[in-house]
Amino acid sequence: MLLVINIVLLALGTIGALAAFGGECWKKTDEPLRKRITLRGWVALPCLLAALGLGITKEVVSTRMAKAAAEEAARVQADLQAKLETAARVQTDLRAKLEKIPKAIDHPFYETIGGRDGVVYSSESQHPLVVYGGEIIEYQILGDGEKQPNSIVFEVGTRRYPLSSQTRSVQVIGVPGDAMPVRLVYPHGLTFSMKMTLMSAVRATTSSFGTPLSNSHEKPVLKK
Numbered sequence: 001m002l003l004v005i006n007i008v009l010l011a012l013g014t015i016g017a018l019a020a021f022g023g024e025c026w027k028k029t030d031e032p033l034r035k036r037i038t039l040r041g042w043v044a045l046p047c048l049l050a051a052l053g054l055g056i057t058k059e060v061v062s063t064r065m066a067k068a069a070a071e072e073a074a075r076v077q078a079d080l081q082a083k084l085e086t087a088a089r090v091q092t093d094l095r096a097k098l099e100k101i102p103k104a105i106d107h108p109f110y111e112t113i114g115g116r117d118g119v120v121y122s123s124e125s126q127h128p129l130v131v132y133g134g135e136i137i138e139y140q141i142l143g144d145g146e147k148q149p150n151s152i153v154f155e156v157g158t159r160r161y162p163l164s165s166q167t168r169s170v171q172v173i174g175v176p177g178d179a180m181p182v183r184l185v186y187p188h189g190l191t192f193s194m195k196m197t198l199m200s201a202v203r204a205t206t207s208s209f210g211t212p213l214s215n216s217h218e219k220p221v222l223k224k
Contacts, residue, residue, distance in 0.1 A: 145192025
């Protein structure tokens with residue numbers, strides 16, 4: 001629309017200028033003004049008045065368009081900000097959910113040959129394995145124990161968890177933050193080896209392995 005107004009303004013200005021160029025637009029007499037205006041004047045005057053009106057119209061339209069553009073830009077900015085905030089909330093929720101997913105933090109291995117009296121050792125720290133409430137121990141039994149897994153028991157703290165060939169995992173029950181030692185209890189003479197994977201949602205986010213969540217100065221007491 002502004003392009004059309006600009007073209008018309010140029011045309012009116014040109015016509016008015018050409019009409020007044022090289023001649024008188026009014027007569028220098030005592031006659032009424034309307035009669036003193038010459039033909040050139042009657043051509044130039046309407047063009048100038050029309051150009052003035054179009055110029056005013058152009059400014060009004062430009063102001064309205066600028067205001068509308070500013071409002072649209074503000075609306076787009078508000079929508080973008082709302083989407084960014086929504087994306088930030090989704091990212092925060094997703095990160096929180098991912099942090100709750102247990103991840104492998106240790107891969108202990110136990111075998112009856114070696115006479116370790118059932119004590120399970122960490123593959124990371126090489127010290128007796130300790131676990132916390134909520135953590136999961138996945139296991140795979142090899143050897144004679146594979147045929148009779150129910151005869152093997154995880155002893156974690158004061159609780160016992162008989163093994164099963166179906167679930168092949170144990171979720172530790174305990175007070176969060178309390179470190180509990182892990183032992184294997186099994187019949188005398190049973191020979192087997194066991195691959196284990198310790199899964200934790202909390203300790204997977206810590207920078208160092210095996211750091212207790214609380215009472216870090218205490219060492220778990222292993223039963224003899």
